[in-house]
Amino acid sequence: GAVVSQHPSWVICKSGTSVKIECRSLDFQATTMFWYRQFPKQSLMLMATSNEGSKATYEQGVEKDKFLINHASLTLSTLTVTSAHPEDSSFYICSASRATDLGYTFGSGTRLTVV
Amino acid sequence: DAKTTQPPSMDCAEGRAANLPCNHSTISGNEYVYWYRQIHSQGPQYIIHGLKNNETNEMASLIITEDRKSSTLILPHATLRDTAVYYCIVRASNAGGTSYGKLTFGQGTILTVHP
Numbered sequence: 001g002a003v004v005s006q007h008p009s010w011v012i013c014k015s016g017t018s019v020k021i022e023c024r025s026l027d028f029q030a031t032t033m034f035w036y037r038q039f040p041k042q043s044l045m046l047m048a049t050s051n052e053g054s055k056a057t058y059e060q061g062v063e064k065d066k067f068l069i070n071h072a073s074l075t076l077s078t079l080t081v082t083s084a085h086p087e088d089s090s091f092y093i094c095s096a097s098r099a100t101d102l103g104y105t106f107g108s109g110t111r112l113t114v115v
Numbered sequence: 116d117a118k119t120t121q122p123p124s125m126d127c128a129e130g131r132a133a134n135l136p137c138n139h140s141t142i143s144g145n146e147y148v149y150w151y152r153q154i155h156s157q158g159p160q161y162i163i164h165g166l167k168n169n170e171t172n173e174m175a176s177l178i179i180t181e182d183r184k185s186s187t188l189i190l191p192h193a194t195l196r197d198t199a200v201y202y203c204i205v206r207a208s209n210a211g212g213t214s215y216g217k218l219t220f221g222q223g224t225i226l227t228v229h230p
């Protein structure tokens with residue numbers, strides 16, 4: 001149980017375009033989902049926390065207008081990187097939690113390359 | 116959330132026990148200790164978590180000192196596939212079961228299991 005699916009696993013896009021990444025909890029309802037970004041040889045950095053039906057809470061320094069997060073249902077959250085630039089190239093990872101103390105489940109990540 | 120300190124890297128021979136230490140001297144009474152690992156280019160994988168008592172599951176054992184200021188993750192018989200970055204994280208838990216606090220990742224310990 002507790003499977004989180006992230007799609008796509010990798011994407012290449014042109015500079016200036018937008019990219020949407022999906023995060024789905026397959027066998028449980030996720031009250032809270034988190035989005036992380038990871039640059040090469042670095043640790044995961046939390047970008048934002050989203051709760052179903054409410055606005056996401058962004059970490060300091062993360063541009064909310066650039067990284068749009070939607071958590072419209074208990075099983076789906078999306079991250080849209082708008083007007084992507086090469087410096088947005090990174091590994092994006094989502095995680096989801098249930099309303100019980102069983103830890104977090106992470107998706108397999110999305111490798112974004114902006115050219 | 117309390118911060119953690121881990122050695123940057125460790126080596127272990129295949130088949131031997133891997134003991135990964137973590138210091139969390141500022142941990143609060145309601146904070147759990149979580150361990151995750153990340154294999155290259157994948158999302159983090161939950162290993163184990165605990166509050167006060169030692170815990171064991173099919174993957175590992177978690178030993179928490181009586182004062183809770185440090186803990187050790189034990190992989191009893193390390194294999195080559197256990198080579199990964201291991202993260203020790205402390206996080207407050209909401210006993211009421213509502214939405215959780217975020218997981219903040221440090222730099223972790225790079226565990227290399229060699230033949």
